[in-house]
Amino acid sequence: MSATLSCPHKPRVGLFVTCLVDVFRPTVGFAAVKLLEDAGCTVEVPAAQTCCGQPAYNSGDRADARDLARQVIAAFEDFDYVVVPSGSCGGTIKRHYPHLFDGDPAWQTRAERLSAKTFELVSFLTDVLGVERVIARYPDTVTYHDSCSGLRELGIKSQPRRLLATVADLDLREMAESEVCCGFGGTFCVKYPELSNRMVSEKAAHIQTSEAGTLLAGDLGCLLNMAGKLQREGAAIKVRHIAEVLAGMTDIPAIGEPD
Amino acid sequence: MQVTSQTFKSNASVALRDAALQRALKNLKAGFPGKRAAAIAKLPEFDQLRDAGRDLKNHVLEHLDFYLERFEAKVIEQGGQVHWARDAAEARQIVLDICRSVAARRVTKGKSMISEEIGLNEFLEAHGIQPVETDLGEYIIQLRHEHPSHIIAPAIHLNRDQVADAFHAHHGPYGFTERNENPRALMNEARQVLRQQFLSADVGITGANFCIAETGTTVIVTNEGNGDLTQILPRVHIALASIEKMVPTLEDVSTLTRLLTRSATGQEITVYTTFSSGPRRVEDLDGPEQFHVVLLDNGRSGMLGGEFQDMLRCIRCSACMNHCPVYGAIGGHAYGWVYPGPMGSVLTPQLVGIDAAGQLPNASTFCGRCEEVCPMRIPLPKMMRHWREREFERHLSPAAVRFGLGAWAFFAKRPRLYRIVAGVGAWLLRRLGSRKGRIERLPLAGGWTAWRDLPAPQGRTFQQQWAARQGARS
Amino acid sequence: MSDAREQILNTLRRGLQRGPVAGERRAELEARLAHPPRNVIPARALRPHFEQVDLFVQMARNAAATVDPVTHPADVPVAVSAFLDCEGLPAELVMAPDPELAALPWSEAPTLHIERRAAVDGDQTSVSLAFAGIAETGTLVLLSGPYSPTTLNFLPDTHIVVLRADRIVGAYEDAWDLLRARGLGMPRTVNFITGPSRSADIEQTVQMGAHGPLRLHVVLVGG
Structure with a gap:
């Protein structure tokens, strides 16, 4: 907390870690912190965060989704910005929270205010802070999957590619149909496993055809799905969240790889 | 048509294993999206047109009663007749009564999804009238006793071998005794066989892409010319339209056709766009003596003013299904009723009930590609979510889903408890996957691990590590 | 009810x-x-008239129609006759009983056998007069009426349409203005025709000549 007080001019960012990053890939959270701090922000991580509520919202459980949204709003509304290393959780807060409170003007106003200052990590770095380059090196060919919510709800397409272009020794090779869903879809992948499998199989084929050594994306859900499929198929492709590469935190094993 | 949406999951499973279907679906994915993109690239105003189209349809829906009444008045003024049908049964009966009034024995048909919706062919057959589908794709599936698997490419699930078999089995009596596999020759066969049907039909039934209130006109947008032969040769032309097809003026239709064809087949315009107003005029040398329009409601009027009103903007272009990864994996029949793909997942529960069609709005990743390409900017994922909400409110969602969701929400709403549980969970999964960095089999997560590994967590949760780091700092 | x-x-x-x-x-x-x-009109439909004529020709050709520009109305009969020769088609026409078509010097193409009536099955080639052409998409506008039976547009294998260049407009909306200016209300049928009949219902591969004409030929007068 003392760091905050010493630099009152710095943007105060609340990091919404996301439940998947919290449990499966803390490195992504630390990479986000590093990128934000490098860009001149003060980063705090409210302890009162769990999940954005998307699973409930997308399952038709509006009451629980609203409860969780209130929890997020209360925990984050005092920050200058809320940054999320996920297009889908970021999209939920930014695009869907206001609609959750139709008919509840007081909470809707708070949701709209939070929405206005909530950003996905890469979009925040580029579109808000104007970051044009990162100091990182990644000597591999990579291919980038455009996760659906980030792409279509938040317009994230060129931003990650612009930053990746500044990573030393990194060679970007686009896969075919990078904008087509990987089949994760939150609860979809367990409710319709066969369909999900078909979609991720096609995605895995496109990734392998690209002949890239590393797959990157901005959403851990999609990454777990694609990594799990590639590994089941025995493909020797490393899978990482884009924040790890941009932050230069790539000395730890890739997703789903042993220590 | 029998609804089989209840068994969507097993329908999908069968479809995924159908090698012929999977081959055919490759044509869809290789064709439609690229053609659409190319057509749009040639029209810089496309997105502006989408806004105009959306606003226009919203205007129509806000005044649908006015435009319906005006359309009716203009049709009557030109000597045509308008029939209102509350539901499928009324619509079928109206058509049958018209056919009987002219002692019709054979009816030719242009492509009409409303005809599928009301199950017209089966009904006419049961009453001794022979319906002949004349759109090539519709004709093929009629020979095979199937229903369309796509709203503009009804036989997209078939390959040329299957078409060749169907023609070989049925065209012998017309002098085609050799089995042809060449698409060009197959089409020629159909042309010759169906030409005789056109000439001997008593009634021609078409759909209507639009109904113009200004002029009392029905519009069909086609490529083959079968719709035109259907409506100009017989004595009677019946156009089947649902009530939301109303468009105020010729100018407004022009806006919508610019959107429709590019979104559908990627054509700048189809070969034929035909505007029909009333029966033949006294001095005309050809054309039908009677012109009837059947206006079908079938649950649509109840969508106005509610959360599904936007769906009534749909102009049936099929872009949503052409770009849907779920449709692309399983084709249209798995959806179990007339309208497949994202637009079907929204419309079918409205038309046949959420009890029967509840799976459809659930079978989506909400990837949003449908909304992205919809020319009318219909928020399809949002409306699928509305259906899920209705299901949830009515306790129609599966018990296991409700239980899992309830348990998860219980912890998620208690951050302190959640942090402990998350810590234990991460530790446990880490232990299970420590050797390989991933888990190959996990009880209760068979849906995941049957098909893919589960990457193991790194160890301690972010929150645990962050708390430790903050403690160390202070 | x-x-x-x-x-x-x-x-x-x-x-x-x-x-x-x-x-x-x-x-x-x-x-x-x-x-x-009017709603949004594509910019390409708002160009000056001479450019619209070019655009019409290009768009019609892109839709697989053939276009034969002739200078004078009097050139039409010979052009039609030559087209039939080139395509190896019999010199037999069923023609719309339109006074403007009838006024053309058909005697200059003496080999042509012409019947003026609606089409019947078995007619090989028809000739109609377009009410307008729409440059935006290379679309012909034909109106039904005593001078222009609709069957001519669909039954024969080959459909020849005579279009005056001064009847080419930019956008669909311009064609509606022409139609309203005619002052006779909507005819029973307005046909927008863009290229010959086709289908892609077998394996999504486009084949020409589904149920309507296999060939669409435009004789463009004064283009």
Whole structure:
């Protein structure tokens, strides 16, 4: 907390870690912190965060989704910005929270205010802070999957590619149909496993055809799905969240790889 | 048509294993999206047109009663007749009564999804009238006793071998005794066989892409010319339209056709766009003596003013299904009723009930590609979510889903408890996957691990590590 | 049936939370129908007329129509005759009984056998006069009427359409203006025709000549 007080001019960012990053890939959270701090922000991580509520919202459980949204709003509304290393959780807060409170003007106003200052990590770095380059090196060919919510709800397409272009020794090779869903879809992948499998199989084929050594994306859900499929198929492709590469935190094993 | 949406999951499973279907679906994915993109690239105003189209349809829906009444008045003024049908049964009966009034024995048909919706062919057959589908794709599936698997490419699930078999089995009596596999020759066969049907039909039934209130006109947008032969040769032309097809003026239709064809087949315009107003005029040398329009409601009027009103903007272009990864994996029949793909997942529960069609709005990743390409900017994922909400409110969602969701929400709403549980969970999964960095089999997560590994967590949760780091700092 | 009508209209009004449209609102809707506003018109349909003629030709050809520009109306019969020769088609025509077509010097193509009537099955080639051409998409506009039977547009294998270049307009909306200016209301049928008949229903591969004409040939006069 003392760091905050010493630099009152710095943007105060609340990091919404996301439940998947919290449990499966803390490195992504630390990479986000590093990128934000490098860009001149003060980063705090409210302890009162769990999940954005998307699973409930997308399952038709509006009451629980609203409860969780209130929890997020209360925990984050005092920050200058809320940054999320996920297009889908970021999209939920930014695009869907206001609609959750139709008919509840007081909470809707708070949701709209939070929405206005909530950003996905890469979009925040580029579109808000104007970051044009990162100091990182990644000597591999990579291919980038455009996760659906980030792409279509938040317009994230060129931003990650612009930053990746500044990573030393990194060679970007686009896969075919990078904008087509990987089949994760939150609860979809367990409710319709066969369909999900078909979609991720096609995605895995496109990734392998690209002949890239590393797959990157901005959403851990999609990454777990694609990594799990590639590994089941025995493909020797490393899978990482884009924040790890941009932050230069790539000395730890890739997703789903042993220590 | 029998609804089989209840068994969507097993329908999908069968479809995924159908090698012929999977081959055919490759044509869809290789064709439609690229053609659409190319057509749009040639029209810089496309997105502006989408806004105009959306606003226009919203205007129509806000005044649908006015435009319906005006359309009716203009049709009557030109000597045509308008029939209102509350539901499928009324619509079928109206058509049958018209056919009987002219002692019709054979009816030719242009492509009409409303005809599928009301199950017209089966009904006419049961009453001794022979319906002949004349759109090539519709004709093929009629020979095979199937229903369309796509709203503009009804036989997209078939390959040329299957078409060749169907023609070989049925065209012998017309002098085609050799089995042809060449698409060009197959089409020629159909042309010759169906030409005789056109000439001997008593009634021609078409759909209507639009109904113009200004002029009392029905519009069909086609490529083959079968719709035109259907409506100009017989004595009677019946156009089947649902009530939301109303468009105020010729100018407004022009806006919508610019959107429709590019979104559908990627054509700048189809070969034929035909505007029909009333029966033949006294001095005309050809054309039908009677012109009837059947206006079908079938649950649509109840969508106005509610959360599904936007769906009534749909102009049936099929872009949503052409770009849907779920449709692309399983084709249209798995959806179990007339309208497949994202637009079907929204419309079918409205038309046949959420009890029967509840799976459809659930079978989506909400990837949003449908909304992205919809020319009318219909928020399809949002409306699928509305259906899920209705299901949830009515306790129609599966018990296991409700239980899992309830348990998860219980912890998620208690951050302190959640942090402990998350810590234990991460530790446990880490232990299970420590050797390989991933888990190959996990009880209760068979849906995941049957098909893919589960990457193991790194160890301690972010929150645990962050708390430790903050403690160390202070 | 009027029960159905009333019930549907009532349900609509219940959903819209109002009664029948009345008063000022109604007057606005009436005005919109009486003077239809234009929506978005593509820029390519707003170019000067001579460019529209070029655009029409290009778009029609892109839709697999053939276009033969001739200078004078008097050139049409010979052009039609030459087209039939080139395509190896019999010199037999069924022609729309239109006075403007009839006024052309058909005697200059003496080999042509011409019948003026609606089409019947077995007719090989028809000739009609277009009401207008729309440059935006290379689209022909044909109106049904005593001079222009609709069957000519669909039954024969080959459809020849005579189009005057001064009847080419930019956008669909311009064609509607021409139609309204004619002052006779809507004909029974307005056909927009863009290229020959086709289908892609077998394996999504386009084949020409589904049920309508296999060939669409435009004789463009004064282009």
